[in-house]
Amino acid sequence: MIKMTEVRAALVGACGKMGQMIVRRINATEGMKVSAAFDLVNVGKDIGEICGLGKLDVPVSDPKDLEKVLKESKTDVLLDFTVAPATAANAPVAAKAGVNLIIGTTGLSPEQKASITDAIVSNNVAAVISSNYSIGVGIFFKLCREAAKNLGLDYDVEIIEAHHNQKKYGREGVCPRGKEIGIHSVRGGDIVGDHTVMFIGNAERIEIRHQAHSREVFVAGAVMAAKWVVDQKKGKVYSMSDVLA
Ligand SMILES: NC(=O)c1ccc[n+]([C@@H]2O[C@H](COP(=O)([O-])OP(=O)(O)OC[C@H]3O[C@@H](n4cnc5c(N)ncnc54)[C@H](O)[C@@H]3O)[C@@H](O)[C@H]2O)c1
Numbered sequence: 001m002i003k004m005t006e007v008r009a010a011l012v013g014a015c016g017k018m019g020q021m022i023v024r025r026i027n028a029t030e031g032m033k034v035s036a037a038f039d040l041v042n043v044g045k046d047i048g049e050i051c052g053l054g055k056l057d058v059p060v061s062d063p064k065d066l067e068k069v070l071k072e073s074k075t076d077v078l079l080d081f082t083v084a085p086a087t088a089a090n091a092p093v094a095a096k097a098g099v100n101l102i103i104g105t106t107g108l109s110p111e112q113k114a115s116i117t118d119a120i121v122s123n124n125v126a127a128v129i130s131s132n133y134s135i136g137v138g139i140f141f142k143l144c145r146e147a148a149k150n151l152g153l154d155y156d157v158e159i160i161e162a163h164h165n166q167k168k169y170g171r172e173g174v175c176p177r178g179k180e181i182g183i184h185s186v187r188g189g190d191i192v193g194d195h196t197v198m199f200i201g202n203a204e205r206i207e208i209r210h211q212a213h214s215r216e217v218f219v220a221g222a223v224m225a226a227k228w229v230v231d232q233k234k235g236k237v238y239s240m241s242d243v244l245a
Helices: 015-029 063-073 084-096 110-122 136-154 216-229 241-243
Strands: 006-012 032-038 077-080 102-103 126-129 156-163 182-187 193-200 203-213 236-238
Touching: 006 063, 006 084, 006 203, 006 216, 015 216, 032 063, 032 216, 063 084, 063 236, 077 084, 077 216, 084 102, 084 110, 102 216, 110 126, 110 236, 126 216, 126 241, 136 193, 136 203, 136 241, 216 241
Parallel strands: 006 032, 006 077, 077 102, 102 126, 126 236, 156 182
Antiparallel strands: 156 193, 193 203
C-alpha cells in the first residue's frame, strides 16, 4: 500500500470571506489538513468553530507569531488572502521559515511583488502568485494570447473588470487613447469577478469574457495550487497556468 503524505496548509486572513471558504475546502480535501490559521481578528478562537465546522483544535494566531507557529505546526504551504501590505510583510517571513506559498491577495505593487519573489528564490521555496485562481480563467488567458498574436497591432485593446463593491483596489483614471491597454474598473453589488478583453478594429471587434459565478471557483483553484506547489522545483514562482498545464 502506498502511504500518501499529508499536505499541511495554513491560512493568513483565515477569518475573511476567502479564508473561511478555503479552510472548509482544505478540511474536506483528502490528503490535506489545516495546520494553522492567522488573522488580526478572533485571535485565540478555534478556526473550525469560526468556519462552522466544529472544533479543529487549530487556534487563530496573531500574525506577529507567524514564523514560530509555522515551524511548530510543521506547515508545508501557507495560503495568503489578505491585503497587499500584510502579504508584503508576511510572505518573506514564511519563505524564511521554509514554507511554500500560495498568494491570492490582489493589489500588490510591482515593488512588493519583486521583494516577495526575491524572498521565495533566496529561501528556496516554491510559490504560486495569481490574482485569479479560477480554473476557467486559465483557458481565458490562452484565448486572449491567441487573439493578440493573430490580430497584431491594428486593434485597440481595452479591458473591463467588474467586482463587488467591497473590493479595495482598482479605481484609477483613464488615459487618452494611444497604444496602451486601457483598464476600466466597475465596482458594484455582489459581482464575484468579471473580466472582458476587447480587441477593437475599425469595422469590427472581438470580446472575450470570463465571469465567475461563485467564489468557490477561486477556492477550488487555490486549494488545487496548494496541493500542487509542495511537489514543485523550489526557488521559483509559478502561475496558475503552470498549475493547470
Ligand atoms: N486570487 C484570487 O483568485 C482571489 C479571489 C478572491 C479574492 N482575492 C483577494 O483575496 C483577498 C481577501 O479577500 P476577501 O474577500 O476574503 O477579503 P476579506 O476582507 O473578507 O478578508 C480579509 C481577511 O484578512 C485579514 N487581515 C487583514 N490584514 C491582516 C494582517 N495584517 N494579517 C493577517 N490577516 C489580516 C482580515 O482581518 C480579514 O479577515 C483580497 O486581496 C482579494 O482581492 C483573490
